[in-house]
Amino acid sequence: MWFVERRKYVQEENYVYETLYTLANGRLSLRGVDEFSNYKMPGTYVAGIYDKHDAQVTELVNLPDPLGISIYVDGEPLLLDKSTIKSYMRALDMKNGTLNSSIVLELTNGKLIQLDSQRFVSRSNLNRFGIIYKITPLNFSGKIFIENYIDNTTYNGKLDPANKIQHYAVLKTGEMMPGLFSLVKTYDKGHLIAIRTALKGYDSKGENILRYRKYRLIGNNPSEIYTVFIREGETFTLEKYGAIVTSRHSSEPLKDADANVGIYFAEGVEEELKRHTEIVNKTWELMDIQIDGDETAQLGIRFNLFHLYQCASDDPTVSIGARGLHGEGYKGHVFWDTEIFMFPFFLYTLPKYAKNLLLYRYNTLPGARKNAHQNGFKGAQFPWESADDGTEVTPKWGEDYLGNPVRIWTGDEEYHINADIAVSLVHYHIVTSDDDFMRDYGVEMLLEIGRFWASRVEYNERNDRYEINRVIGPDEFHEHVNNNVYTNYLAKWNLLKSREYYYWLREKYPDKFEVLKYYLGLTDEEVESWKAIAEKIYIPKKEDELLIEQFEGYFQLEEHEITEWDENGLPKWPKTVDLTRLGETKLIKQPDVVMLMLVLPEEFTKEEMRVNYEYYEKRTMHKSSLSPSMYSIMGLKIGDTHNAYRYFLQTVLVDLEDNQGNTNNGFHAASAGGAWQCVVNGFGGMCLEKNGELNFEPWLPEHWKSLSFRINFKGVPLKVTVTKEKLCIETRVEMPVKVRGNRFDLRPGKNYFELVG
Amino acid sequence: MWFVERRKYVQEENYVYETLYTLANGRLSLRGVDEFSNYKMPGTYVAGIYDKHDAQVTELVNLPDPLGISIYVDGEPLLLDKSTIKSYMRALDMKNGTLNSSIVLELTNGKLIQLDSQRFVSRSNLNRFGIIYKITPLNFSGKIFIENYIDNTTYNGKLDPANKIQHYAVLKTGEMMPGLFSLVKTYDKGHLIAIRTALKGYDSKGENILRYRKYRLIGNNPSEIYTVFIREGETFTLEKYGAIVTSRHSSEPLKDADANVGIYFAEGVEEELKRHTEIVNKTWELMDIQIDGDETAQLGIRFNLFHLYQCASDDPTVSIGARGLHGEGYKGHVFWDTEIFMFPFFLYTLPKYAKNLLLYRYNTLPGARKNAHQNGFKGAQFPWESADDGTEVTPKWGEDYLGNPVRIWTGDEEYHINADIAVSLVHYHIVTSDDDFMRDYGVEMLLEIGRFWASRVEYNERNDRYEINRVIGPDEFHEHVNNNVYTNYLAKWNLLKSREYYYWLREKYPDKFEVLKYYLGLTDEEVESWKAIAEKIYIPKKEDELLIEQFEGYFQLEEHEITEWDENGLPKWPKTVDLTRLGETKLIKQPDVVMLMLVLPEEFTKEEMRVNYEYYEKRTMHKSSLSPSMYSIMGLKIGDTHNAYRYFLQTVLVDLEDNQGNTNNGFHAASAGGAWQCVVNGFGGMCLEKNGELNFEPWLPEHWKSLSFRINFKGVPLKVTVTKEKLCIETRVEMPVKVRGNRFDLRPGKNYFELVG
Numbered sequence A, B: 001m002w003f004v005e006r007r008k009y010v011q012e013e014n015y016v017y018e019t020l021y022t023l024a025n026g027r028l029s030l031r032g033v034d035e036f037s038n039y040k041m042p043g044t045y046v047a048g049i050y051d052k053h054d055a056q057v058t059e060l061v062n063l064p065d066p067l068g069i070s071i072y073v074d075g076e077p078l079l080l081d082k083s084t085i086k087s088y089m090r091a092l093d094m095k096n097g098t099l100n101s102s103i104v105l106e107l108t109n110g111k112l113i114q115l116d117s118q119r120f121v122s123r124s125n126l127n128r129f130g131i132i133y134k135i136t137p138l139n140f141s142g143k144i145f146i147e148n149y150i151d152n153t154t155y156n157g158k159l160d161p162a163n164k165i166q167h168y169a170v171l172k173t174g175e176m177m178p179g180l181f182s183l184v185k186t187y188d189k190g191h192l193i194a195i196r197t198a199l200k201g202y203d204s205k206g207e208n209i210l211r212y213r214k215y216r217l218i219g220n221n222p223s224e225i226y227t228v229f230i231r232e233g234e235t236f237t238l239e240k241y242g243a244i245v246t247s248r249h250s251s252e253p254l255k256d257a258d259a260n261v262g263i264y265f266a267e268g269v270e271e272e273l274k275r276h277t278e279i280v281n282k283t284w285e286l287m288d289i290q291i292d293g294d295e296t297a298q299l300g301i302r303f304n305l306f307h308l309y310q311c312a313s314d315d316p317t318v319s320i321g322a323r324g325l326h327g328e329g330y331k332g333h334v335f336w337d338t339e340i341f342m343f344p345f346f347l348y349t350l351p352k353y354a355k356n357l358l359l360y361r362y363n364t365l366p367g368a369r370k371n372a373h374q375n376g377f378k379g380a381q382f383p384w385e386s387a388d389d390g391t392e393v394t395p396k397w398g399e400d401y402l403g404n405p406v407r408i409w410t411g412d413e414e415y416h417i418n419a420d421i422a423v424s425l426v427h428y429h430i431v432t433s434d435d436d437f438m439r440d441y442g443v444e445m446l447l448e449i450g451r452f453w454a455s456r457v458e459y460n461e462r463n464d465r466y467e468i469n470r471v472i473g474p475d476e477f478h479e480h481v482n483n484n485v486y487t488n489y490l491a492k493w494n495l496l497k498s499r500e501y502y503y504w505l506r507e508k509y510p511d512k513f514e515v516l517k518y519y520l521g522l523t524d525e526e527v528e529s530w531k532a533i534a535e536k537i538y539i540p541k542k543e544d545e546l547l548i549e550q551f552e553g554y555f556q557l558e559e560h561e562i563t564e565w566d567e568n569g570l571p572k573w574p575k576t577v578d579l580t581r582l583g584e585t586k587l588i589k590q591p592d593v594v595m596l597m598l599v600l601p602e603e604f605t606k607e608e609m610r611v612n613y614e615y616y617e618k619r620t621m622h623k624s625s626l627s628p629s630m631y632s633i634m635g636l637k638i639g640d641t642h643n644a645y646r647y648f649l650q651t652v653l654v655d656l657e658d659n660q661g662n663t664n665n666g667f668h669a670a671s672a673g674g675a676w677q678c679v680v681n682g683f684g685g686m687c688l689e690k691n692g693e694l695n696f697e698p699w700l701p702e703h704w705k706s707l708s709f710r711i712n713f714k715g716v717p718l719k720v721t722v723t724k725e726k727l728c729i730e731t732r733v734e735m736p737v738k739v740r741g742n743r744f745d746l747r748p749g750k751n752y753f754e755l756v757g
Helices: A011-020 A253-267 A269-287 A295-311 A336-349 A351-363 A365-375 A417-432 A435-456 A485-508 A510-520 A524-535 A579-584 A592-599 A606-617 A627-637 A644-652 A669-683 B011-020 B253-267 B269-287 B295-311 B336-349 B351-363 B365-375 B417-432 B435-456 B485-508 B510-520 B524-535 B579-584 B592-599 B606-617 B627-638 B644-652 B669-683
Strands: A003-006 A028-030 A044-046 A069-073 A084-093 A098-106 A112-121 A128-137 A142-149 A168-175 A180-186 A192-202 A212-218 A221-230 A236-246 A289-292 A397-399 A405-407 A458-460 A465-467 A686-688 A694-696 A706-713 A716-723 A726-731 A735-739 A742-746 A749-754 B003-006 B028-030 B044-046 B069-073 B084-093 B098-106 B112-121 B128-137 B142-149 B168-175 B180-186 B192-202 B212-218 B221-230 B236-246 B289-292 B397-399 B405-407 B458-460 B465-467 B686-688 B694-696 B706-713 B716-723 B726-731 B735-739 B742-746 B749-754
Touching: A003 A011, A028 A112, A044 A236, A069 A112, A112 A269, A128 A253, A128 A269, A142 A192, A168 A212, A168 A221, A180 A221, A180 A253, A192 A221, A192 A253, A236 A253, A236 A269, A253 A269, A269 A295, A269 A336, A269 A706, A289 A295, A289 A669, A295 A336, A295 A644, A295 A669, A336 A351, A336 A417, A336 A669, A336 A706, A351 A365, A351 A417, A351 A435, A365 A435, A417 A435, A417 A485, A417 A686, A435 A485, A435 A510, A435 A524, A485 A510, A485 A524, A485 A592, A592 A606, A592 A627, A606 A627, A627 A644, A627 A669, A644 A669, A669 A686, A669 A706, A726 A735, A742 A749, B003 B011, B028 B112, B044 B236, B069 B112, B112 B269, B128 B253, B128 B269, B142 B192, B168 B212, B168 B221, B180 B221, B180 B253, B192 B221, B192 B253, B236 B253, B236 B269, B253 B269, B269 B295, B269 B336, B269 B706, B289 B295, B289 B669, B295 B336, B295 B644, B295 B669, B336 B351, B336 B417, B336 B669, B336 B706, B351 B365, B351 B417, B351 B435, B365 B435, B417 B435, B417 B485, B417 B686, B435 B485, B435 B510, B435 B524, B485 B510, B485 B524, B485 B592, B592 B606, B592 B627, B606 B627, B627 B644, B627 B669, B644 B669, B669 B686, B669 B706, B726 B735, B742 B749
Parallel strands: A694 A735, B694 B735
Antiparallel strands: A003 A084, A028 A044, A069 A142, A084 A098, A098 A112, A112 A128, A128 A236, A142 A221, A168 A180, A180 A192, A192 A236, A212 A221, A289 A706, A397 A405, A458 A465, A686 A694, A706 A716, A716 A726, A726 A749, A735 A742, B003 B084, B028 B044, B069 B142, B084 B098, B098 B112, B112 B128, B128 B236, B142 B221, B168 B180, B180 B192, B192 B236, B212 B221, B289 B706, B397 B405, B458 B465, B686 B694, B706 B716, B716 B726, B726 B749, B735 B742
């Protein structure tokens, strides 16, 4: 189950498959457009290349499309949309990180041509991509034309035509030896992007077939056109060499792109492909999950892991947007999705990328400090939507379906992102024991966030408590609420943790501590005040009951019973609801209380979890793709297995089945992280306990024969295999773990635990 | 029969319909692309805007496409290629010169939208075009986006991808009040072209609906996007205003284009459309042909006349290319097609345009003199292919299907174009009695061409005769032939006519004569030598026989009998022929001898015509679209009616049925002229006698009830109506004519002649 296949070409499905077939290496991303289709939404993205120009907010820039190629037979370009498709097969090979296709087209004049191809975006050299075409005229010989070109007419907003915009100006285009180039510059930020491509072509004897060449500039697009003679039944090969170099990584992008392609062309594309494949194969050894007995789940989970990995970068100045590098949904912005949903996967399997995600926040601290300052707070306030510099980029206004302006409040009120980052920092430290990171970066962030919360809380003198009013929690149906429990609880926890790490640093790295304290202007007194505040932060909850109130006054809202579900098992709106007054009902988009208990499981008892899970599940509309996975995990935690598999499937197939209807806009990266958590924390039952140890309480769906996954805990790789009868944990070094709450010391090698009874 | 209809949308037919639906006013031409299709070959041409740049030869430039419009419903542009077409109707309204369409599309989500439109290229203001859209959402209300844009990515060579090329650079783009502009410049010749478009939109109450606008530059394309709210069942109107002004007609094209659209927008598109329609309607009163009893022929002949008229210009510096202004076939070059095939139509119906066609040659005399000089001749040698300045623009080399270079000799050897122009000049003078024209322009051309022939002929001492060796006649299967009869006969005639007009000028306008004589450095002696040469020009012909040999040695070539014909009645290649050695056979592309006899009918007897017609018809492959019409007319002349109608139909339907398979590349303008000649000279039997009088010998196909046509002879409009029984000639003034060789004096009013018996 390594292949995501497409066996039929239906134009309407192109945009979705382009997302599914995106190839990326954490820096460069190419949406999986079919070069031989007229219905495509090309997307070329480089992590960190954002621009605003005339757009509403800063957004990830859609760069020139380097994939341009046309093959003309009898003067007409080959097009899937025009020819008869005699056979069609495209497949994402996730094992090797390539996009393969094999197509036979019949032209209107009866000529048959076979087009096979393999595309990759290199993990070995992050500026490179390559495509190998194998082309065979099946029933004719003759002259054809092959055109290689760079499309400099791409733009952002293809799915949102009223806001379409091109973020770059073309500075220079031309031919090089070999091939073509474009040099473009983004309007506001002045990023330079050099695009270089070149073709190599040879027949079955290895003879060069690209002998007659013309260079042309058509519009702004540089193009080279070759006249080629081909013979019936003989396969010829075209190799496309490509490099994209930006001023984020080079002081001379065009020169470097040219040098890069020069070497690449000389070495041959196969060499680069081999290096790329080796890296991807090795990564699978660290992150793969195997599910025996469920092909759908097996393919689904690998799909999610593969695309998460494709977004992961060594670059500490970029993070992962809500839709990955796969499309323009949410404009490439980074949300809490990264820390809360995606981060655990990286933390437990590919921790170096987890570290980089946190470093991105560190590198955007100046922007976060600016936000706090501008909003009248202290410390650092991380933005609800983040792009390249940490300043708030949430749009202020949207439009309803009638074109009326609608104020978007999340950028003003969804403060919990700050605590979400703090949670990631603390978990990162526990799971990796990376003291250096906390010393150099982590503690500074925790302290600045602590300061923010201390300045944000409001003292209610009458009740002698601290409140946080006029906020939005994860459940965005309810705006301007007071004392949202997700926000308040995490703020409280966050203040205590920030104080704890203040003393941790003083104890462990006194020199660094003094420098940082001086730099931030902190005093012990200020930090001690955080404890006082935390203790008095109000958590809305019914007296003597386990049920937590999502926010103050929630229990007084209108009740609407969900009675119908769609074919995906997702709730339909109760007929009694007025959608313009959702805030006055108990219906929620996603469950704040359940989320809180999953983010800090060590803080709650199973009974509390059960009571709240049951109460809120009935009222959750799952209007966020992040919601089902949370119910799946929580269900398994409290022993309610009946919905767990269904919710898991919704999560793991959200893109493969496009069950939210917007996969065209990009990969649901948070949902993918949620799918990993479903498997590892849900079915694998892995939980990080308060004492910093792992506990396993696995449960497998009826038809699963076995589940195995790999994690990395405190630097030790563990392989966990679960069957109905046994749990096996393989380790290289001794390590304490719990199984169903009972403590064991793992020995090097395989450790078995009986699960029956 | 005024409508050329298309009732089914099939992508493969788009390029052909774009030619059929081209709208032009002699200056500006817009191919009939469907704005809502993805499969189109936009063509925007302005007569006289040629450029070479990196192309093989100077060619008519494909300018930016001003028709860009997108209507987005639910984020997707309306496209015929994607939506379900519930009803489809497009029609060229030839009576009014508009292109109309009425389409109902069903989107994938079931939304139905009706799009009606009417497009015109104004005959009233040659820089303007306009489109009126009427749009109705049939089953939905909501928000849509409307985008108006100028496409600056157009290029020449879409059907010849190896030679695709953009001839212009974009100097400037932007928004104006109202609308958009592009200013582009051709690379070599530096023509400036300003393109201006603007939209007006209003609902059924006349309220402006275009209220929310964004301007964007996407690639090089300026674009304005409107958010519009539409209501189920309510029709709204969009009016597109456009003007294209070039530096050929303005010293400040952009300023003038802007001013033009400003006035146009204020007046309203309906005003312009009214003025346009009136002019077209009036022109029909001069040129229409009515055929009662044959709808196919009726529609076909009007189609041909309409498109000829669309190419006709008041501008004396442009002529009509072989494919009109309708496509890029023959690169917009002007051939003998204009003088020999198209010219008679204009001469007899719209003589002011005939005069302009000749003035184009006069204005390119400097180039023709340069050609003669460069080739070592005297006088003026008009080019086989002519563009903007009269220098030879025939490509020197082509490519065979294997990519081997093939030398093209027509530009070197097809001299007869010079005599063809001379024939037109003389006929123009006879038919119009326009002495002023001959005085100021005509005689100068005749003298310069006479000089050319006198310097080109070769004296053969042994036979004491003048020869013209190494030439190509109209039959291009045979290159480098000696003493081609079409060339030699016309050269001889031409030398005598040139001499005749020399004395005519001396007689009639002695002052002008002296100036011209001095200017050209002519002497009576030189002119008298032309007579001596003419008398000794060798005409290959069997002694004592009527059969003329096409060129010296033709009768010795291999005989190959044509035994099979295709479904259009066109001959198939005899199986015995080696296509690479056609020159060694008697097979011909088109009949030089028959052509000659049609060009100068007064020079030959009916018996000569019959003998040669019968001989050459058996050997003609009709590989020129000009060929069948000539056989049709000649057949009727000699009383062989059995093929006349079939050949006529092939001619008149060459584009409507795309029976040459290349209508995508433009309108067959020469064939259209041939169709007019078939009707008037063939079925109408009109012939200009040696004495300058008209003779009529009509013959109608069995199923034709009547035929009527209008001509203008010596400034007098005549209406000729033919039935099986009678010929009727309507005139305003007295005039002598012949009917079946018998002389009559027409009286004002209707004059009837019995045809029966």
